[in-house]
Amino acid sequence: MEQILLSKKHRQLLHNVYCPTVEQTIAICEVELEQLEEGQINYLEVPFDQFEQVIAHFNNTDYIKQGAFTYQQVRHIAEAGNIHHLTMNEQGMICFLEETIGMSTALSFAQSKWNGAEREDAVENAVLTGLSIIGESFAEEIIEQQIQFATMSEQIELDEGMLGAIKKNGTKAVVKRMAGSATKKAAYSSIAAKKAITLLNANVVTGAIVTGVMSSVDIVRTIKGQMSPAQLFKNVSKTAASVAGSIGGLIVGGGIGFTIPNVSTAVISLIGGIIGLILGSVVATKLAKKLLDLIIKDDAAKMVEIFNEQLADLSEQYLLNERELQQVLHDFNEIYNMPQEFREMFATNNRAAFARGMIEKELDRIVRQRMYLQVPTNQELYKMIERFV
Known part of the structure; x- marks a missing residue:
């Protein structure tokens, strides 16, 4: 079956760098940044509480993003072992194998579910968290993947307007338009306002975005x-x-x-x-x-x-x-x-x-009594982004 291909090779947008100490986080960030190819964009998500010290070490901080959770918050969730693909090694480095959507996006979804949210609401929280940390690039990545892996016979409900736009303007242009529209609407919608968060400003993002988390x-x-x-x-x-x-x-x-x-x-x-x-x-x-x-x-x-x-x-x-x-x-x-x-x-x-x-x-x-969870699929995230377009 015909497959709609991207105009560029698929990349891994986000790497999670969650280590026990700032020094370890900086060391891994240095390695990751050195491996970037010419013109390549990869973002590094670091713990909320380590962000200021990490960016103070680097001249170019555009690629380093502040996560929505502290290292200790993520560590306790990892130790409980109730999120698929979330692991921690003996040195205390926390890894999330589904890095495309990011550590904070996944944890926002999980925390919402544990706090009693319906799956759709939890996915919404996940999308809002991803947008708040990375911005438009997060939406682009989700949309690109959904178009890339969709076949003409197995439409993930790409409507005729989208298909026509892709044929006329190309995938990249359509993705940019959709991502920009979704990001702006999410940022200024009543949905975001009700959650009392400011999107596109990672400095103010905390775990409080998640439904049901108690304030101090x-x-x-x-x-x-x-x-x-x-x-x-x-x-x-x-x-x-x-x-x-x-x-x-x-x-x-x-x-x-x-x-x-x-x-x-x-x-x-x-x-x-x-x-x-x-x-x-x-x-x-x-x-x-x-x-x-x-x-x-x-x-x-x-x-x-x-x-x-x-x-x-x-x-x-x-949490x-x-x-x-x-x-x-x-x-x-x-x-x-x-x-x-x-x-x-x-x-x-x-x-x-x-x-x-x-x-x-x-x-x-x-x-440890919390339910075991699979994080949202790319299709679920895409469907939520579509609502903001």
């Missing part, structure tokens, strides 16, 4: 609402006050014992101590409660504050949605003995590391 403010508010010292330590404070009161009562009771005549000092002290323990338990609030509660609450508040800070940071790294965050908070409150965990945390030298290790273990379990 929402994360902190949710965590503080369910993980507070008052809730977690209400029973601990009472118990501690009672014990402390008993100790105070032991001292007071010892004084009572000395009033008993004709009894040795040792026996008097013992009797006084027993009486004191009883009295101390009864009148704990009068003897030591204020002092003990102050100490316990202060320590509890510090531990909860450290824990909440780590949980908020990691929730953003793992948790509201449902997943609620599940994590439920598990910590219902399954874990949090007062005991905080007591152990208080006794450690590195409390932040203790909290982080505990939280990461739980979040790793949560994100």
Whole structure:
């Protein structure tokens, strides 16, 4: 069957360079840029958080694009192993074999699906992300591939107008026209406005484009609402006050014992101590409660504050949605003995590391429960771009 061929050899538009350190990312970018042929355009997508340092190293930064996700966000998704073709090697370099659509485009689709979006909406988010990072070239690449691999008998619904335009003006001209129209309409459409993003400006692109991702403010508010010292330590404070009161009562009771005549000092002290323990338990609030509660609450508040800070940071790294965050908070409150965990945390030298290790273990379990996904096909992306033309 006749095949509509491009006027130029198909190229790989995008390479993903996601490494643990800026130095490693720069080293790979240098190799990739050196291998560019005369007049060839290849873009290098680097992690959102490494972009500024990477471009500061190079004179020509036109080919280096800022991804929509940080390295750590992508790493956690890769480690969970629920996106087809997304892998990480022993050195921590993350690879996405379907590089044509880009790391951020694929992850935007996946995150949207995990957050409950319909497939069509998730594909739309993927396209908008691709356009926001690369711009018109992204649309050109999708359109070119769709025309290149379509046969006359297996039309991917290339309408007669498109076929006529290709015959009259050539593939390249039609692709440019379609890509330009789609990019402009996407940039200024109400669809993009509703998502509160600015397309064609990679400096402002973040994972917030994805449907359902919580803002840092929402994360902190949710965590503080369910993980507070008052809730977690209400029973601990009472118990501690009672014990402390008993100790105070032991001292007071010892004084009572000395009033008993004709009894040795040792026996008097013992009797006084027993009486004191009883009295101390009864009148704990009068003897030591204020002092003990102050100490316990202060320590509890510090531990909860450290824990909440780590949980908020990691929730953003793992790109948790509201449902997943609620599940994590439920598990910590219902399954874990949090007062005991905080007591152990208080006794450690590195409390932040203790909290982080505990939280990461739980979040790793949560994100591995996400559905396994195949990224959108080129045809799906093309259909979405067509809507913007």
